[in-house]
Amino acid sequence: MRRPDLPTLVAALAVMALGTVLLLDQVGELTLDFSTASPSVLVTVGVVLVAAGMARRDMRG
Secondary structure (H helix, E strand, C coil): CCCCCHHHHHHHHHHHHHHHHHHHHHHCCCCCCHHHHHHHHHHHHHHHHHHHHHHHHHHHC
């Protein structure tokens, strides 16, 4: 069985989590403004970049 691609898996989970937060905002269960939403987006991007960097490091060494 093939090993799952870590960056793709982490990216999917991070985007799903961000989507869930945005959906909760739209239905009124959560109140987001720019000061809350922008760090959430940046954290999502950061998690994906860290996972991609770790996977590349594992491939080299």
